[in-house]
Amino acid sequence: xxxxxxxxxxxxxxxxxxxxxxxxxxxxxxxxxxxxxxxxxxxxxxxxxxxxxxxxxxxxxxxxxxxxxxxxxxxxxxxxxxxxxxxxxxxxxxxxxxxxxxxxxxxxxxxxxxxxxxxxxxxxxxxxxxxxxxxxxxxxxxxxxxxxxxxxxxxxxxxxxxxxxxxxxxxxxxxxxxxxxxxxxxxxxxxxxxxxxxxxxxxxxxxxxxxxxxxxxxxxxxxxxxxxxxxxxxxxxxxxxxxxxxxxxxxxxxxxxxxxxxxxxxxxxxxxxxxxxxxxxxxxxxxxxxxxxxxxxxxxxxxxxxxxxxxxxxxxxxxxxxxxxxxxxxxxxxxxxxxxxxxxxxxxxxxxxxxxxxxxxxxxxxxxxxxxxxxxxxxxxxxxxxxxxxxxxxxxxxxxxxxxxxxxxxxxxxxxxxxxxxxxxxxxxxxxxxxxxx
Amino acid sequence: xxxxxxxxxxxxxxxxxxxxxxxxxxxxxxxxxxxxxxxxxxxxxxxxxxxxxxxxxxxxxxxxxxxxxxxxxxxxxxxxxxxxxxxxxxxxxxxxxxxxxxxxxxxxxxxxxxxxxxxxxxxxxxxxxxxxxxxxxxxxxxxxxxxxxxxxxxxxxxxxxxxxxxxxxxxxxxxxxxxxxxxxxxxxxxxxxxxxxxxxxxxxxxxxxxxxxxxxxxxxxxxxxxxxxxxxxxxxxxxxxxxxxxxxxxxxxxxxx
Numbered sequence: 001x002x003x004x005x006x007x008x009x010x011x012x013x014x015x016x017x018x019x020x021x022x023x024x025x026x027x028x029x030x031x032x033x034x035x036x037x038x039x040x041x042x043x044x045x046x047x048x049x050x051x052x053x054x055x056x057x058x059x060x061x062x063x064x065x066x067x068x069x070x071x072x073x074x075x076x077x078x079x080x081x082x083x084x085x086x087x088x089x090x091x092x093x094x095x096x097x098x099x100x101x102x103x104x105x106x107x108x109x110x111x112x113x114x115x116x117x118x119x120x121x122x123x124x125x126x127x128x129x130x131x132x133x134x135x136x137x138x139x140x141x142x143x144x145x146x147x148x149x150x151x152x153x154x155x156x157x158x159x160x161x162x163x164x165x166x167x168x169x170x171x172x173x174x175x176x177x178x179x180x181x182x183x184x185x186x187x188x189x190x191x192x193x194x195x196x197x198x199x200x201x202x203x204x205x206x207x208x209x210x211x212x213x214x215x216x217x218x219x220x221x222x223x224x225x226x227x228x229x230x231x232x233x234x235x236x237x238x239x240x241x242x243x244x245x246x247x248x249x250x251x252x253x254x255x256x257x258x259x260x261x262x263x264x265x266x267x268x269x270x271x272x273x274x275x276x277x278x279x280x281x282x283x284x285x286x287x288x289x290x291x292x293x294x295x296x297x298x299x300x301x302x303x304x305x306x307x308x309x310x311x312x313x314x315x316x317x318x319x320x321x322x323x324x325x326x327x328x329x330x331x332x333x334x335x336x337x338x339x340x341x342x343x344x345x346x347x348x349x350x351x352x353x354x355x356x357x358x359x360x361x362x363x364x365x366x367x368x369x370x371x372x373x374x375x376x377x378x379x380x381x382x383x384x385x386x387x388x389x390x391x392x393x394x395x396x397x398x399x400x401x402x403x404x405x406x407x408x409x410x411x412x413x414x415x416x417x418x419x420x421x422x423x424x425x426x427x428x429x430x431x432x433x434x435x436x437x438x
Numbered sequence: 439x440x441x442x443x444x445x446x447x448x449x450x451x452x453x454x455x456x457x458x459x460x461x462x463x464x465x466x467x468x469x470x471x472x473x474x475x476x477x478x479x480x481x482x483x484x485x486x487x488x489x490x491x492x493x494x495x496x497x498x499x500x501x502x503x504x505x506x507x508x509x510x511x512x513x514x515x516x517x518x519x520x521x522x523x524x525x526x527x528x529x530x531x532x533x534x535x536x537x538x539x540x541x542x543x544x545x546x547x548x549x550x551x552x553x554x555x556x557x558x559x560x561x562x563x564x565x566x567x568x569x570x571x572x573x574x575x576x577x578x579x580x581x582x583x584x585x586x587x588x589x590x591x592x593x594x595x596x597x598x599x600x601x602x603x604x605x606x607x608x609x610x611x612x613x614x615x616x617x618x619x620x621x622x623x624x625x626x627x628x629x630x631x632x633x634x635x636x637x638x639x640x641x642x643x644x645x646x647x648x649x650x651x652x653x654x655x656x657x658x659x660x661x662x663x664x665x666x667x668x669x670x671x672x673x674x675x676x677x678x679x680x681x682x683x684x685x686x687x688x689x690x691x692x693x694x695x
Contacts, residue, residue, distance in 0.1 A: 015567075016563060016564070033455060250555065254553035254556065255543060255546045255559065255563070256553045256554075257542065257553065258532070258536055259540070261531065266528070266530070270540075271511040271515075272491065272515055272527075274515035275543060276512045287550065311474050
């Protein structure tokens, strides 16, 4: 490691490292430390997310971590392999349902089927069904990845032969098939609205009473430190995310990842270079689906409810938004995009709520919030509605979030196709050239 | 005697258009064979048939005595036939190093799960990186190594593409207009690289080129095609004297083929 000349490398291994410069290594360590301290509730650091996301900030952040895993998957398929897929939600659903069937909370007896009362396809309330098999996480988590990948491979013969828009349409079909199956098979999918019981994150060896690593209650962890349930889950999921991140990074810096990128850039040339196109597209599809499956399973257990409606087309579109805003094809961009897309709505909401408390405060803040917010009364104007039900203008924060996304995607497509990552590159290259070269 | 590559009377049709109409030739080890002909004569179609991107309807292509007809393009690549493209088909968003490493793809073995774990594939990646660096040195493109190829000037891109084909450790190199659109100096550089490849690495080459000066200077034998039909094969001097070739290039009375 050379501090004076960070770009000087003395081995190819150092050149291929994930974090090649000491600055990147250092920032990664600082970031990891920061996140850890933040999650542990270290005052000054915790103040930032508390301000932006409120006191329960760890919940949206944990969801973001899970979405980051899925986003890494869609990046491998869309960003790296260049196959635009809108079927990611379907594969997340596949993973989620694999998880509930294998790991779902055990009720009366162990079975694959749903545990809560459900409406059968005549719309009648059927008897209470049964639960999942109650297997431990080390079975259901990998299994959800494997099953999703297997289904990815199963549908890939249809997907590898079509490109671009056509592939997008084919994969949209998958999402609708998933939703339809959910509606038609309530004893498997659970009630369409209320879903079925979720698997717990606790790490057990088998089905014993006291888990090896417990993650669903507040309390001491490893007999060392007192953590809340949320904190435990955050740390656990964050480590899984880091592991998946490392896998993804290794993939793109080695033979398979290069072949996938080659297919994205020039598929005919890739074939002439000895890359069997269909085989590699299938690999890309399978790996991406596995990521989605694992993320879906974790999402299910975090959400505490698994229902087919969670895995609709909008979820897939979310991931495309993540890639476009963050920067398709780059892992750092995927991460930035996920944080941005998943946390921005929360920030907007919290900000609106904070503004609402200042409505009568007077002064400049009160004036601005009066201008922006409306409670729906006579003569009260403003673009953001804080009344509970507000169809049409003024719009609620929920609706505004959609508008913000739409605008952001258009802005990024036109001005910065590389997304947030491209913005970072520009900043970095500017400082690279300014007064000193390093 | 068995040749390295033997093309026997191939016919390639697209609907009613016969792009290649009975072309035959052979290439021996270490030979520099050139295919020339006016625009649209079917030179690139011959290349695409050799790498099986197109499938000729008739005839046979033999590699070291066994037919390669019906193989997938990637299987042809694994036999040791590498090629460059007329309109540069580099992987634009990848760096020069990654493009060349892509050329090493068929010489590497790491599969996706070994790659994802990195540990198992690290040694292989590094060994191949070293080979790639040799080629980068050979082609004098070291300043551009880390740049995405889409940003590089045309002449350099052509060189990178040659490097990518070389990285495949081929026994036969198909060069589709390596000097197209280049100025005199760049053409001379390219000619030097081609001659070096032949002398130092002993790789046989088939060259498609419009720059007659280049072709006549460096080719061992030449095949001339026009409208998909072969109109002459032989040493450069012979081809230059061939009346059909002169007619095809310079016009003149229609020669009944």
